[in-house]
Amino acid sequence: MNTFSQVPPGFRFHPTDEELVDYYLRKKVASKRIEIDFIKDVDLYKIEPWDLQELCKIGNEEQSEWYFFSHKDKKYPTGTRTNRATKAGFWKATGRDKAIYLRHSLIGMRKTLVFYKGRAPNGQKSDWIMHEYRLETNENGTPQVYICIDSNPYVIFNS
């Protein structure tokens, strides 16, 4: 049974990209209250992907995706950090960013990252995948970026 008490049994969190960006990310960035505050704040650089499972649980349900917010910090004030490193490895972008539209307007972008164990450029590719969402427009001019996610726990253990 689902014990996530504020949502009735049978409801599971399977948000669309539009919902993540237009509701959750937009509210978070604007510091507005999110109705049910189940998406945790995480410091992505201090946590390994396999430790997210426990931290980002939603009720008692089986999950194969975890959602969290994390500030994207920069290596250098003027540049962009490309290797998002943890103790055990690093996240590396893959493919092209995907544009996210709501009623034909661009509202955000989704970057896909893969986790490599070890240190760049010699890391060993894993099967952990993360999606990083960012708002396309930012009212106050600061490139404030939060990360949501999803990762695949089952596959990682094989790789």
Next chain:
Amino acid sequence: MNTFSQVPPGFRFHPTDEELVDYYLRKKVASKRIEIDFIKDVDLYKIEPWDLQELCKIGNEEQSEWYFFSHKDKKYPTGTRTNRATKAGFWKATGRDKAIYLRHSLIGMRKTLVFYKGRAPNGQKSDWIMHEYRLETNENGTPQVYICIDSNPYVIFNS
């Protein structure tokens, strides 16, 4: 966006058999209050499968399954009705009933039915499928049975 206002955006109703039987059906049969009353009461014999879509919507989300409660009425007081007929056709059981367990105890059964257009025994099989759930134990002795449901709207139009 999900406008089903009592559940936050991104949550979708994908209940397990155990949740349907142990929470929704058990409460309904016992006439207990269901937290969010989004599962409609329907007279299955007066409605065609393709009309359930509108009636059993949950918020604004795209659905390929619809849930409802319906009394199972009997053709004869002592018998069991095998053909659940509507104006356009009838529901016919297929396969074996599936036992539903919760922590190793049998709590209910799931019957699968297929919708045939026309009249038995000459109906034309469609791609609408329904699951009928019943409680295994019934405290007051009356075989009170409710039906939940799921059907496939996309396929029916091809058949």
